[in-house]
Amino acid sequence: MRNFSYYNPTRILFGAGQIASLAQLIPGGSRVLVTHGGGSILQNGVWQQVEQALAGHWISRFAGIEANPQYATLLRAAAQGRRERCDFVLAVGGGSVIDGSKFVAAVLAYPGEPFDLLSGTPIRRALPLGCVPTLASGAESTPHGVLHHAGLQARLPFSGACLHPRFAILDPCTSFSLPPRQLGHGVVASFCHCLERYLAGSGETALQDRQAEALLLTLLEQGPLALAEPDNYEARAQLMWCASQIHGGLFACGLQRDGSLRRLGHALSLLYHLDQAQSLALLLPALLAEDNGGRRARLLQYAERVWGVRKGSPQTRIAAAIAASEGFLRRMGVATHLAEHGLDAETLPQVLALLQHQSAAGERREIDLQLCERLLLRAL
Secondary structure, three states: OOOOOOOOOOEEEEOOOOHHHOOOOOOOOOOOEEEEOHHHHHOOOOHHHHHHHOOEEEEEEEEEEEEOOHHHHHHHHHHHHHHOOEEEEEEEOOOHHHHHHHHHHHHHHHOOOOHHHOOOOOOOOOOOEEEEEEEOHHHHOOEEEEEEEOOOOEEEEOOHHHHOOEEEEHHHHHHHOOOHHHHHHHHHHHHHHHHHHHOOOOOOHHHHHHHHHHHHHHHHHHHHHHHOOOHHHHHHHHHHHHHHHHHHHHOOOOOOOOOOHHHHHHHHHHOOOHHHHHHHHHHHHHHHHHOOHHHHHHHHHHHOOOOOOOOHHHHEEEEEEEHHHHHHHHHHHOOOOOHOOOOOOOOHHHHHHHHHHHHHOOOOOOHHHHHHHHHHHHHH
16 A cells, blocks of 8 residues: 555535535635536525525625636636635535636635646645535545646646635535436546546555445446436435545545546547546546556456456456446446547547647646557547
């Protein structure tokens, strides 16, 4: 097991009706900048709950943070917060809204040029931030974020201990208004991220292995159930807590991670406007099929413990696990081949050129371009 340091000061409030706790969580007299994405929170009752809970607070609402938060949009949010002298940020929405709001909170506490915080200047101060996730993504309990910069055609990460949300209210009822597509994508993103970490294990992380397997099995069970029974609260609750555990990173302490899959997925998102789940679903079956002797034992363990495949030759068992994994992704409503998005072999040089540009510009660590090319070819 690798050395690690784990610290998480975020207070989690889980369950139905917890949004009413906002009045006790945000100090009285605060001037609150409430950030969100589209208009869904205005239609599904979430905004009304937030507004009621903060009846004694001054509120400024900023709408329009994108599914891939744009730098220019976040600067407008920060300008509104500065103009109206806000001293607390409340993010209501999915992981992108929370990521973007972390950057807004940092900009509002920084007197210099905002881009400094993306280009080497440590983030040491930020306005206090809380969040009400409508779909758990881990962003609600980590100090990291990522945004898109259209001018640079880059996806830029940022981080700082002060960006840990003070609290996160996880109410499964907020997900009831999500369309089936968005629910399915949330499950797929959780599944892919969990499996990515699991496959990178060294065989010396017995506890983390079994934690990951429990999370994967729960997703396999509860994901289809939530799609089949849209009003099933328990299924929604299980999925929300799974996602928070997976993306929050606790089960992955001591594990390494190959960042190729995620960085390649980010490139597909930038070029072709695919969301995270779409890009990961394209690449995961290809990664599983990639001939890697070092991963063979992990795949056999995955086949046995997660899919119950115990008979046949090693290659037969691995192939069965790969087919079952791809079948689950498709069952959740997500395509697993580039052609299904209208993309073909011409995609490859564009994606590889972007990855090479990002590595050369120092925006990302070195990446195995040959591996990325093989994954894209398999994903066609």
